[in-house]
Each structure stands twice: as C-alpha cells, then as structure tokens.
Amino acid sequence: xxxxxxxxxxxxxxxxxxxxxxxxxxxxxxxxxxxxxxxxxxxxxxxxxxxxxxxxxxxxxxxxxxxxxxxxxxxxxxxxxxxxxxxxxxxxxxxxxxxxxxxxxxxxxxxxxxxxxxxxxxxxxxxxxxxxxxxx
Amino acid sequence: xxxxxxxxxxxxxxxxxxxxxxxxxxxxxxxxxxxxxxxxxxxxxxxxxxxxxxxxxxxxxxxxxxxxxxxxxxxxxxxxxxxxxxxxxxxxxxxxxxxxxxxxxxxxxxxxxxxxxxxxxxxxxxxxxxxxxxxxxxxxxxxxxxxxxxxxxxxxxxxxxxxxxxxxxxxxxxxxxxxxxxxxxxxxxxxxxxxxxxxxxxxxxxxxxxxxxxxxxxxxxxxxxxxxxxxxxxxxxxxxxxxxxxxxxxxxxxxxxxxxxxxxxxxxxxxxxxxxxxxxxxxxxxxxxxxxxxxxxxxxxxxxxxxxxxxxxxxxxxxxxxxxxxxxxxxxxxxxxxxxxxxxxxxxxxxxxxxxxxxxxxxxxxxxxxxxxxxxxxxxxxxxxxxxxxxxxxxxxxxxxxxxxxxxxxxxx
Numbered sequence: 001x002x003x004x005x006x007x008x009x010x011x012x013x014x015x016x017x018x019x020x021x022x023x024x025x026x027x028x029x030x031x032x033x034x035x036x037x038x039x040x041x042x043x044x045x046x047x048x049x050x051x052x053x054x055x056x057x058x059x060x061x062x063x064x065x066x067x068x069x070x071x072x073x074x075x076x077x078x079x080x081x082x083x084x085x086x087x088x089x090x091x092x093x094x095x096x097x098x099x100x101x102x103x104x105x106x107x108x109x110x111x112x113x114x115x116x117x118x119x120x121x122x123x124x125x126x127x128x129x130x131x132x133x134x135x136x
Numbered sequence: 137x138x139x140x141x142x143x144x145x146x147x148x149x150x151x152x153x154x155x156x157x158x159x160x161x162x163x164x165x166x167x168x169x170x171x172x173x174x175x176x177x178x179x180x181x182x183x184x185x186x187x188x189x190x191x192x193x194x195x196x197x198x199x200x201x202x203x204x205x206x207x208x209x210x211x212x213x214x215x216x217x218x219x220x221x222x223x224x225x226x227x228x229x230x231x232x233x234x235x236x237x238x239x240x241x242x243x244x245x246x247x248x249x250x251x252x253x254x255x256x257x258x259x260x261x262x263x264x265x266x267x268x269x270x271x272x273x274x275x276x277x278x279x280x281x282x283x284x285x286x287x288x289x290x291x292x293x294x295x296x297x298x299x300x301x302x303x304x305x306x307x308x309x310x311x312x313x314x315x316x317x318x319x320x321x322x323x324x325x326x327x328x329x330x331x332x333x334x335x336x337x338x339x340x341x342x343x344x345x346x347x348x349x350x351x352x353x354x355x356x357x358x359x360x361x362x363x364x365x366x367x368x369x370x371x372x373x374x375x376x377x378x379x380x381x382x383x384x385x386x387x388x389x390x391x392x393x394x395x396x397x398x399x400x401x402x403x404x405x406x407x408x409x410x411x412x413x414x415x416x417x418x419x420x421x422x423x424x425x426x427x428x429x430x431x432x433x434x435x436x437x438x439x440x441x442x443x444x445x446x447x448x449x450x451x452x453x454x455x456x457x458x459x460x461x462x463x464x465x466x467x468x469x470x471x472x473x474x475x476x477x478x479x480x481x482x483x484x485x486x487x488x489x490x491x492x493x494x495x496x497x498x499x500x501x502x503x504x505x506x507x508x509x510x511x512x513x514x515x516x517x518x519x520x521x522x523x524x525x526x527x528x529x530x531x532x533x534x535x536x537x538x539x540x541x542x543x544x545x546x547x548x549x
Binding site: 032041 | 239242293300316322323338339340345346361362365367368385386391393413415
C-alpha cells in the first residue's frame with residue numbers, strides 16, 4: 001500500500017515537472033533538429049523554441065528555426081532561444097543578441113549565420129527583428 | 137616561331153626545375169618549419185624518424201614532404217600543423233598528433249587553403265580536432281590516410297576529412313573514426329569518394345551539403361550516428377557501399393533530404409534503425425540494393441516523387457516500407473519482399489498477387505512508438521490482414537505489382 005502511495009506521489013511530481021514551461025539544454029550529439037533532421041552537434045550554433053504549452057523544439061541552426069517559425073505563425077512561443085557563438089552551448093533569448101552573416105561563420109545549414117552575446121567589432125550585425133525579416 | 141620559342145622555354149624551365157630540385161633531410165632536434173623556409177620550389181623534404189614538437193608550418197611553395205617510418209609531428213594540444221597555401225604540394229607518410237580543441241577556430245592537422253594539385257597520402261593522424269581540411273581547393277587527392285579523432289563527446293569533435301568548396305577532389309582508401317563526421321562535403325562538385333572505411337563517428341559517416349555531381353562507391357559506413365546524409369544536393373551516385381549497424385533512436389543508414397536525380401545501386405543496408413529515410417527526394421533510381429534486418433527498410437515521405445524502386449531485396453526487416461501520405465508517386469517493381477505471402481502458380485518467378493509493403497502497424501508505431509510492444513500479437517496481425525484486404529490508411533497505389541519470389545541477389549550469384 002505504502003509503495004503504491006509513494007508511486008502515486010512520485011507520478012504526480014513527475015507530471016508537474018513535465019508541465020512546467022521551461023527551456024531545456026541541447027544534448028549535442030543526441031538531439032535532432034526538428035526541421036532538417038540532422039543531429040545537433042556544433043555547440044557554437046543551435047536554437048530552441050518552447051511553445052506556451054511547454055512543447056520543446058530544437059534546431060541545429062538559426063536558419064532552421066526561422067523558417068519553422070514562419071511555417072507555424074499561429075503557434076505561441078514562450079521562449080525563442082539561440083546559442084551565441086561567443087558563449088557556446090548556452091541558450092539565450094533572441095532579444096538583445098547580435099546576428100552576423102559572414103563566411104567566417106560556417107553554420108550547419110550553409111547560411112553563414114551566427115549569434116553573438118557581445119557585439120562583435122569587426123562584423124556588421126542585425127537585431128532579431130531585422131534578421132527575421134531578412135528571411136523570405 | 138614564337139610558338140617554338142615558348143615551347144623550348146617551357147621545357148627548359150620545367151627541366152631545370154626538376155634538375156635543380158634537391159632533397160633536404162630533417163633530423164630530430166632540427167625544425168621542419170625551418171627546412172620548409174629554406175627549401176626552393178619543387179624540393180623534397182625527407183623527415184627522419186623521431187618526434188618533432190612543432191605546429192603552424194606554412195607551406196607557400198611547391199614541395200614534397202615525406203616522412204620516414206616513425207616521423208611524428210606533435211602539436212601538443214596546440215594549433216594546426218601543416219597549412220598548405222601553394223599548388224603542387226605533397227605530404228606523405230607523416231604521423232601528426234594532438235591538435236587542440238578550439239571553439240573559435242576549426243583547427244586541422246593539415247589545412248589546404250585555395251590551392252590545386254595537392255596530394256595528402258598515407259599519413260596517420262591521431263587525436264585530431266579536424267583532420268584534413270580542404271578549403272576552396274581543386275584537383276586534390278586525399279588517399280590512404282588513417283585518421284583517428286580523440287572525440288569523447290560530440291561538441292569537441294571536428295570532422296576527419298572536411299571539404300568546404302572544391303571541385304574534382306578524390307578521397308580514397310582512408311580510414312576515419314571518432315570524429316563528428318567522417319567525411320564532410322560542403323559545396324563540393326565533380327568529386328570521387330571510394331574504398332574508405334568510416335566508423336564510430338558521432339554524427340555521419342559521410343555527409344553531403346549543397347554538393348552536386350559526386351560519386352561514392354565501395355565504402356563502408358559502420359556504427360556511426362547515422363551512415364550517410366545527402367542533403368540539398370543533385371546527381372549524387374551511390375554505388376556498392378555498405379551501410380551497417382547504424383542503430384539508435386533516430387539513426388539512419390542513409391538520410392536523404394531535398395535531393396534529386398541521383399542513383400542508389402548495389403548497396404547493402406544491414407542492421408540500421410531505418411535503412412533509407414527520404415524527405416523531398418526526387419527522381420532517384422534505387423536499384424539492386426539489399427535491405428537486411430533493419431527496423432524499417434525504407435521510410436519515404438509523401439513529398440518524395442518519381443523514384444524508381446526496382447529489383448531490391450527486402451529481407452528480414454521489421455517493417456518494409458513506411459510513408460506518411462495516402463498517395464504514392466513512386467514506382468515499385470520487381471523487388472523481393474520476405475514478408476510477401478502470395479504465390480506463383482505459373483512459376484515465372486513473379487508473384488501472382490501484388491505486394492503491399494506498407495504495414496498498418498508501422499504507421500501506428502511511427503506515431504506511438506510504445507505500441508511496438510504489441511508487434512506480432514494476434515490482434516495486430518489480424519488488423520494488418522484486414523487492412524491489406526480493404527486499405528483505409530495505407531496508400532493504395534504503394535504497391536509492387538511484380539514482386540519477385542526469390543531474392544534478386546541470389547538469382548545473380
């Protein structure tokens with residue numbers, strides 16, 4: 001009986017945890033890009049969307065996330081996050097980041113697009129809104 | 137007259153070049169970098185056995201560098217070793233070790249930058265980040281190298297042979313392992329990949345992005361994250377390769393995404409989670425392949441059109457074909473299906489009733505993976521039989537009108 005009770009409590013806790021709407025770190029080498037099916041493997045690039053219902057979509061590149069956003073205009077997202085090139089592995093909210101298109105940055109899907117937490121001196125950058133507009 | 141003059145001038149310069157070329161010998165405690173600086177065009181540098189702790193050796197003239205057995209250059213977790221910036225360079229029989237991982241720079245043991253006619257032959261690369269990196273280079277050969285990465289997790293791994301923008305590159309007889317991708321082609325056209333063994337790489341054994349008119353044959357891709365990925369590319373020929381043991385949650389023998397006009401012939405797909413996964417793959421000829429003991433032999437999405445799937449053998453796969461659409465615009469003919477349960481009364485080797493390779497339960501497990509626990513249960517088998525008689529969910533036209541009674545492969549031998 002006691003075990004059943006414990007199990008019950010445990011399952012409630014796990015359901016509650018599962019329901020909280022939080023982004024989740026990318027597991028490089030095992031997570032897959034929802035858009036292009038590739039294994040996410042370069043810690044300098046990558047992106048993640050969390051819907052208002054808590055569903056998580058991971059991407060290997062910003063150029064995979066933006067078309068996905070445009071194809072799903074009705075979905076509400078609680079988090080729109082990307083990895084900054086100058087601070088690898090960590091996801092950051094897109095607002096306030098600087099986006100650079102330059103051959104120097106070989107992003108996984110060929111768009112040469114990287115995000116920066118700190119404004120890079122030698123490259124021209126776009127903010128998130130302008131970047132999104134530049135995708136057609 | 138001017139023509140003769142030009143000709144004799146050319147022969148003279150060529151001859152004098154080869155006659156004057158000398159061999160420089162580098163011994164331990166001497167510097168390869170210094171020898172490279174001192175050498176004249178077309179000289180040969182012989183590196184004697186021993187360990188050389190050097191890196192950033194920039195080669196800016198035509199040279200041949202040959203290592204004696206046991207000639208080792210150790211970068212000691214530091215920067216790149218050879219940076220080739222001249223045409224007509226050969227690097228042969230060297231052992232290069234310990235390239236440091238960097239997030240800022242894609243360091244490679246050997247980098248080729250905007251050159252042509254460079255040969256990288258029979259080298260051994262150990263504990264590299266990137267192994268051999270060709271950038272904007274043409275007419276180069278990478279043959280007989282053994283490249284073993286030090287990758288423990290994927291985020292610290294580069295690619296063993298990485299080619300970014302190039303034409304007419306030959307990659308042959310190499311053995312690559314423990315990298316992110318074994319061989320990576322981005323914007324590489326008219327190139328040839330043969331007789332390589334690519335295994336234990338974290339992402340793909342071989343990876344094409346935005347590359348056209350390439351041929352890969354006789355390679356073995358084993359135990360990688362996925363075997364081969366061909367993406368956003370045209371006219372890629374894939375002949376007589378082996379795609380083995382690519383097993384895991386989302387592992388594919390061959391992943392096709394937005395590709396067209398190629399061929400996939402005489403390959404062996406064995407023990408993969410999915411043999412071939414195709415999304416947006418058009419006008420491919422998929423012929424004479426063997427699909428053996430895969431979870432799903434083929435997962436071909438509805439946006440794949442006009443593919444010819446002919447004379448393949450589907451043996452012992454859990455599911456033969458899976459798709460996500462009610463319509464089918466691909467042609468299946470003359471394949472052998474081990475799940476075929478028809479008969480051949482007139483003994484012409486072709487089954488008298490057509491075969492429907494898509495299984496209802498495959499569609500169910502694709503949506504609800506946990507349902508696979510019910511595989512081979514009586515309920516599921518009877519549902520499946522009913523679905524085959526009165527198809528509701530599986531595409532009606534996805535049908536092999538002429539299923540072979542015996543496997544094509546055994547017919548040939």
